Amino acid sequence: MAERIKASEKFKRDRVPMKEQDPKERIKNFNEVPYGYSFEEAIKEAQRCLQCKPPACVAGCPADVHVPEFIDKILDEDVEGAFKEIKLTNALPAICGRVCPQEEQCEGACILNKKGKPIAIGRLERFVADWAREKGVVDEPPAEDSNVGKRVAIVGSGPAGLACAADLAKLGYDVAIFEALHKPGGVLVYGIPEFRLPKAIVQYEVDQIKEMGVKIYTDYVIGYIKTVDELVEEYDAVFLANGAGAPSFLHIPGENLNGVYSASEFLTRSNLMRAFDFPNYDTPLNVGKRVVVIGGGNVAMDAVRTAKRLGAEESIIVYRRSRTEMPARAEEIEHAEAEGIQFELLTNPVKILGDDNGNVKGLECIRMELGEPDESGRRRPVPIEGSNFVMDVDNVIVAIGQNANPIVARSATGVETNKWGYFIADENTGKTTHPKVWAGGDIVTGAATVILAVGAGKKAAKSIHETLSQ
Amino acid sequence: MAKILKKEQWSDTIFSMLIEAKDVAKAAKPGQFIILIPKEHGERIPLTIADSSLNEGWVQIVFQVVGKSTLELSRMNKGEELFSFVGPLGMPSEVEKFPGKVVMIGGGIGIAPIHPIAKKLKEMGNHVVSIIGAKTADLLIMEDKIREASTEVIVATDDGSKGKKGFVNAVLEELLTTEADNVSKIWAIGPPIMMKVCAMSAGKFKKPIIVSLNPIMVDGTGMCGACRVTVGGKTKFACVDGPEFDGALVDFDELMARQGQYKELEQKALELYKSKEGVA
Ligand SMILES: Cc1cc2nc3c(=O)[nH]c(=O)nc-3n(C[C@H](O)[C@H](O)[C@H](O)COP(=O)(O)OP(=O)(O)OC[C@H]3O[C@@H](n4cnc5c(N)ncnc54)[C@H](O)[C@@H]3O)c2cc1C
Ligand SMILES: Cc1cc2nc3c(=O)[nH]c(=O)nc-3n(C[C@H](O)[C@H](O)[C@H](O)COP(=O)(O)OP(=O)(O)OC[C@H]3O[C@@H](n4cnc5c(N)ncnc54)[C@H](O)[C@@H]3O)c2cc1C
Numbered sequence: 043m044a045e046r047i048k049a050s051e052k053f054k055r056d057r058v059p060m061k062e063q064d065p066k067e068r069i070k071n072f073n074e075v076p077y078g079y080s081f082e083e084a085i086k087e088a089q090r091c092l093q094c095k096p097p098a099c100v101a102g103c104p105a106d107v108h109v110p111e112f113i114d115k116i117l118d119e120d121v122e123g124a125f126k127e128i129k130l131t132n133a134l135p136a137i138c139g140r141v142c143p144q145e146e147q148c149e150g151a152c153i154l155n156k157k158g159k160p161i162a163i164g165r166l167e168r169f170v171a172d173w174a175r176e177k178g179v180v181d182e183p184p185a186e187d188s189n190v191g192k193r194v195a196i197v198g199s200g201p202a203g204l205a206c207a208a209d210l211a212k213l214g215y216d217v218a219i220f221e222a223l224h225k226p227g228g229v230l231v232y233g234i235p236e237f238r239l240p241k242a243i244v245q246y247e248v249d250q251i252k253e254m255g256v257k258i259y260t261d262y263v264i265g266y267i268k269t270v271d272e273l274v275e276e277y278d279a280v281f282l283a284n285g286a287g288a289p290s291f292l293h294i295p296g297e298n299l300n301g302v303y304s305a306s307e308f309l310t311r312s313n314l315m316r317a318f319d320f321p322n323y324d325t326p327l328n329v330g331k332r333v334v335v336i337g338g339g340n341v342a343m344d345a346v347r348t349a350k351r352l353g354a355e356e357s358i359i360v361y362r363r364s365r366t367e368m369p370a371r372a373e374e375i376e377h378a379e380a381e382g383i384q385f386e387l388l389t390n391p392v393k394i395l396g397d398d399n400g401n402v403k404g405l406e407c408i409r410m411e412l413g414e415p416d417e418s419g420r421r422r423p424v425p426i427e428g429s430n431f432v433m434d435v436d437n438v439i440v441a442i443g444q445n446a447n448p449i450v451a452r453s454a455t456g457v458e459t460n461k462w463g464y465f466i467a468d469e470n471t472g473k474t475t476h477p478k479v480w481a482g483g484d485i486v487t488g489a490a491t492v493i494l495a496v497g498a499g500k501k502a503a504k505s506i507h508e509t510l511s512q
Numbered sequence: 513m514a515k516i517l518k519k520e521q522w523s524d525t526i527f528s529m530l531i532e533a534k535d536v537a538k539a540a541k542p543g544q545f546i547i548l549i550p551k552e553h554g555e556r557i558p559l560t561i562a563d564s565s566l567n568e569g570w571v572q573i574v575f576q577v578v579g580k581s582t583l584e585l586s587r588m589n590k591g592e593e594l595f596s597f598v599g600p601l602g603m604p605s606e607v608e609k610f611p612g613k614v615v616m617i618g619g620g621i622g623i624a625p626i627h628p629i630a631k632k633l634k635e636m637g638n639h640v641v642s643i644i645g646a647k648t649a650d651l652l653i654m655e656d657k658i659r660e661a662s663t664e665v666i667v668a669t670d671d672g673s674k675g676k677k678g679f680v681n682a683v684l685e686e687l688l689t690t691e692a693d694n695v696s697k698i699w700a701i702g703p704p705i706m707m708k709v710c711a712m713s714a715g716k717f718k719k720p721i722i723v724s725l726n727p728i729m730v731d732g733t734g735m736c737g738a739c740r741v742t743v744g745g746k747t748k749f750a751c752v753d754g755p756e757f758d759g760a761l762v763d764f765d766e767l768m769a770r771q772g773q774y775k776e777l778e779q780k781a782l783e784l785y786k787s788k789e790g791v792a
């Protein structure tokens with residue numbers, strides 16, 4: 043049992059920092075950047091928790107992780123107990139502990155946030171999940187048998203689909219996930235890079251869900267091989283969690299030149315297909331000396347840091363607003379800066395220039411200044427006339443967002459979409475306009491976060507259970 | 513997992529395989545394709561569905577060895593399982609009963625993908641004229657199956673070793689010169705340069721021509737944009753908007769440039785594989 047410290051002492055202590063790979067080293071490899079807490083560090087951080095009743099942090103977590111309870115178990119030195127406590131509500135703790143935007147979720151809600159020192163809930167969650175994986179602890183709650191024989195089909199194996207599957211499996215349902223790609227995980231496997239989320243960890247958490255009896259059919263594109271209408275016939279309920287997987291382009295001249303990638307293509311080649319390990323893996327990726335990534339979100343940061351690791355001498359972000367407006371998490375921007383990523387802010391691309399062979403050789407940009415705030419409340423960037431200039435570049439990676447992919451929707455009669463092609467679903471239940479169909483995750487909200495997708499999957503599971511047990 | 517049920521070698525570089533894939537066979541329509549990964553460390557390669565059998569639960573692929581992945585695939589044998597096999601993908605061909613004749617042009621390995629379309633068109637009561645061509649008689653594939661699926665067949669080889677001597681577009685122009693009024697639709701599938709010249713020939717006679725594009729792909733589901741092609745001045749994703757497009761509107765030069773974008777790396781992968789496996 044670790045010591046319980048006095049409240050006054052708790053307020054005095056700072057967050058326990060997490061050690062990470064030296065930037066000079068890490069830009070040469072794809073190993074994970076942060077090392078995670080040691081047992082001692084975890085105890086030290088856990089000691090600061092006030093064990094609030096009711097806990098503000100839990101209200102900030104879409105997966106309802108029992109935060110004070112699991113932290114208390116860490117202090118009991120019962121990490122296995124802590125793991126089981128987390129798994130009661132969250133099937134993907136090693137993933138969430140790494141990639142949740144905690145500052146907006148649990149940690150943002152933590153009472154200690156007032157003093158700027160919220161408990162490092164994500165790091166503790168990660169510590170517990172990693173410990174359990176290393177020790178081989180599995181948590182398979184016995185499935186209830188009352189729902190055996192009731193069948194639910196899930197389209198997509200991203201976090202929304204996985205979370206929904208796990209909760210339904212616990213309730214005893216027969217769950218089948220249909221996944222278009224050859225590996226389950228969605229953006230967790232094809233989008234988020236290895237150095238932020240090792241694929242072995244995703245695989246492990248997916249395997250745990252399979253252990254619960256969930257069947258995952260990969261290489262199975264709903265809309266082609268089977269329609270949603272057919273799934274509705276064959277299953278008692280259908281959950282659509284196919285993500286928002288269609289890349290946006292800028293629609294500027296030169297965008298189809300060789301060397302121009304969508305961030306999705308660039309990251310899929312590197313992550314899912316492991317082009318970073320070419321020619322041991324067969325999928326190629328051309329990365330030149332100077333790479334420009336257009337955009338200022340998390341996806342742009344992942345692409346630009348990946349390009350650096352793939353050998354770009356200069357890896358540059360081009361973003362049309364200023365640093366304060368960048369949508370990427372502060373932590374991601376700081377990591378990028380430490381790795382020597384350059385930022386061309388208040389800059390907008392107007393044209394991509396090519397050579398005679400159809401390869402990219404330059405990017406013409408225009409400087410911007412900030413004008414009046416727009417609908418989003420952010421100050422609108424306006425071009426400064428005559429400020430055009432050309433950057434010499436070998437690659438341009440476009441990371442300006444995703445749209446809804448229509449393949450699933452067009453095979454789903456009676457499931458309405460909004461004008462952008464996203465499914466219309468109730469925020470609290472995931473119910474769509476079809477009585478047997480639920481939807482959640484990015485394909486409802488547009489590109490969002492892992493934890494919001496997990497939350498949506500859980501809500502849909504609850505609603506499906508309520509409906510099917512009537 | 514998709515098992516290889518049958519393998520045949522049709523020429524030095526052309527192979528046919530029947531792959532066990534019940535659900536794919538059930539859903540497959542003419543004009544669609546699959547994507548497979550031969551072995552675990554492999555890449556995703558698209559191949560057209562050349563034929564399928566609902567009853568026997570297989571899908572036929574016909575491929576030409578051009579690089580590492582197709583070489584590796586060609587060295588796999590009956591009974592082995594492919595690491596990944598997904599389909600059907602892409603929009604099916606828009607087939608209907610057309611007035612007059614429909615002309616199907618297949619060049620080289622492109623003969624395989626015209627087969628299911630011709631077969632379907634004939635089933636629907638069309639008068640199907642197939643023009644199939646290859647460099648030389650040895651490389652001419654699927655002649656019997658094409659005959660079965662067509663009303664008339666014209667064979668052409670570049671060197672005249674079989675049928676007419678010359679390119680398929682010359683045969684097309686000849687045909688259109690004598691009976692353009694009687695032709696209501698043309699399909700042309702083969703190397704981009706062949707499709708480009710066929711589209712030009714059809715254009716001379718103002719005849720609609722459909723081509724099937726084969727840009728480099730990754731996912732094949734509209735998620736990555738690797739397969740971007742310009743059609744009528746607009747960017748399209750060949751995997752989900754196509755692979756078939758109006759030949760008059762396609763920017764073939766861009767397609768050819770984009771197909772070559774990994775040449776050096778592909779060469780490196782091929783050489784490494786050959787030296788590891790001891791293949792000449
Ligand atoms: C590069 C990148 C980095 C990100 N970083 C973070 C981060 O650090 N933190 C964070 O919280 N969020 C991050 N996000 C966002 C987060 O990953 C997504 O919001 C989340 O994955 C959405 O989950 P989902 O389950 O709705 O969809 P997805 O993860 O997109 O999964 C959908 C799945 O459905 C499959 N599918 C699609 N169509 C079909 C079909 N027709 N048939 C069968 N299957 C189909 C797809 O292949 C995919 O596997 C990032 C996103 C990207 C792209
Ligand atoms: C919709 C579609 C249908 C196709 N149908 C057939 C078919 O029925 N029979 C057949 O023989 N070929 C077909 N192809 C072409 C086939 O996919 C390529 O020949 C194959 O991918 C080459 O792989 P490789 O590793 O052997 O050669 P590489 O050495 O990797 O490449 C040789 C050339 O093949 C092309 N290529 C490479 N990788 C890809 C990729 N991932 N996607 C598409 N093209 C690529 C490039 O132009 C490249 O320069 C089709 C392509 C598409 C897009």
Ligand code: SF4
Nearest residue numbers: 091092094099152153
């Ligand atoms: S709000 Fe913060 S201090 Fe309170 S229980 Fe949650 S993590 Fe602990």
Ligand code: SF4
Nearest residue numbers: 103107138142147148
């Ligand atoms: S799942 Fe995410 S939001 Fe919830 S407690 Fe864990 S890190 Fe915080």
Ligand code: FES
Nearest residue numbers: 730732734737751
């Ligand atoms: S191959 Fe990825 S979008 Fe077409």
